[in-house]
Amino acid sequence: MRGQKALADTDKTNILLEVRDLDISFHTRRGEVRAVNGISYSVRMGEILGLVGESGSGKSVEAFSILGLHKQSARINAGSVLFEGRDLLKMTAKERESLRGNEISMIFQNPMSYLDPVFTIEKQMTETIRAHDRSISSTSAGIACLEMLREVRIRNPEQVMKQYPFELSGGMCQRVMIAIALLCKPKLLIADEPTTALDVTIQSQIIQILKELQMQSGMSILYITHNFGIVAELCDSVAVMCGGYILEQGTTDDVFYRAAHPYTRMLHKMVPRIDSVKEEPFVPIEGVPTDTLAPPEGCVFSPRCSSCMDICKKRLPPETVIDREHRVFCWLWAQSGVPGVS
Secondary structure, eight states: OOOOSOTTOOOGGGEEEEEEEEEEEEEETTEEEEEEEEEEEEEETTOEEEEEOOTTSSHHHHHHHHHTOSOTTEEEEEEEEEETTEEGGGSOHHHHHHHBTTTEEEEOSOGGGTSOTTSOHHHHHHHHHHHHOTTSOHHHHHHHHHHHHHHTTOSSHHHHHTSOGGGSOHHHHHHHHHHHHHTTOOSEEEEESTTTTSOHHHHHHHHHHHHHHHHHHOOEEEEEESOHHHHHHHOSEEEEEETTEEEEEEEHHHHHHSOOSHHHHHHHHTSOOSSOSSOOOOOOOOSOOOOTTSOOSSOTTGGGOTTOOHHHHHSOOOEEEEETTEEEEOHHHHHHSOOOOO
């Protein structure tokens, strides 16, 4: 398991991405959807941070805001997104566009939705390079693309370059997407559940590729997922999201072996274990995810929490620092410092 990296480093020069009090909502016919509610976290240079939570918890919305890819109906109400000290939210569209693919890249969930079916892989890859460096020749761009396809373990890259996306499998398309994302050697890679649509064997291969490429390049990764198993294998640190809030964050070891929030503990119970001496029943989280049109006044998890107290329903829990970088937003800790949750 990863997670041995010391997160107690307070040297601000080591922070690549810092999100501060980010608040995002969508205005719809039914009302205001509170998608992200004042979350804060940071990604250090060379670190892999896992952003984990159920579908609809705000993970992708928050990630899209980093690159300015959110929908027109989205409104950023407050907060900042600092990349190497520069606030991305205050940049012009042209300034932010210069960062995309060059310093910050993104891998999306469904590669078939983002690869153009009418252009060959070669055309799409070489255009990505030349969009950021018009001085590079087509020949040099082609050589760089072939090398990157080899890096993501694609056999016969010369043949794949001539093919169209619909001629490739889902796993091959995802490898192509990873190759495109890394062509310009970004400092930060945002991976938005890149293995969701793939079978378990291909998932494992994609995770291994990302691990190796990160080790070679030293880039940082913001990995968005609902799969705690992937977090354990890939990430150095974790932030757990629910209903637009971060409820717990810390090193991977902190969140796995010393989970503090009832929500995090429930997510753990939903992960099948192969080391169990006896068969354990699947334990779902009761209730439904928070309605972001009408969120509760207090803790976002209170309607589904078996340890819910009166104060949980009325007031948002403050941040409690447990140890070094391990933090939790829960009244069980705020009131006594003792979890009291089995």
